[in-house]
Amino acid sequence: GAVVSQHPSRVICKSGTSVKIECRSLDFQATTMFWYRQFPKKSLMLMATSNEGSKATYEQGVEKDKFLINHASLTLSTLTVTSAHPEDSSFYICSGYRQETQYFGPGTRLLVL
């Protein structure tokens, strides 16, 4: 149990467009989900904590107007990268929290041209 999926797995978009990434907990309910960003050969950087039915909590330095997070149900959180630019290209990973453990999705690779 405790499987998390992400969609899409890869996305290429043009600069200035918005991209939505979905994170789903498939076999458990996650009142809390997390969004991370990972640069090549680096550890994960926590971007925000997504809470079902309330506003996300963003880490210092993360622009909340650029990275919109919605957690409308107990199994789905979405991250929208608005007006994406090449510097937003990265590997985005989400996780769902259950029984004192975070379970991670497979990641979404975003390339902004």
Next chain:
Amino acid sequence: GNSVTQMEGPVTLSEEAFLTINCTYTATGYPSLFWYVQYPGEGLQLLLKATKADDKGSNKGFEATYRKETTSFHLEKGSVQVSDSAVYFCALIPTGGGNKLTFGTGTQLKVEL
């Protein structure tokens, strides 16, 4: 604050060699401790965890023991395989509320024939 320190990689071993990846932590109380593994191009998978002192987490031949006296959670495997080549992250969730993971920087393991 909380922190996790891992040995720097890459660690290169021959198949069937013994593996140790060191991990020490700084945190108050009794945090929960985790090892996650990340295969190339994928998200993180929970490898094992321990939630109290002297607990041993184990999975797929990997083991780690929660040592409160040395604040350590070293990862070991008796005989590594080429398929174990990946990046390994040590992490903790602090005691008493809060569900954010604090990660180490990751240790890359390369296993050669």
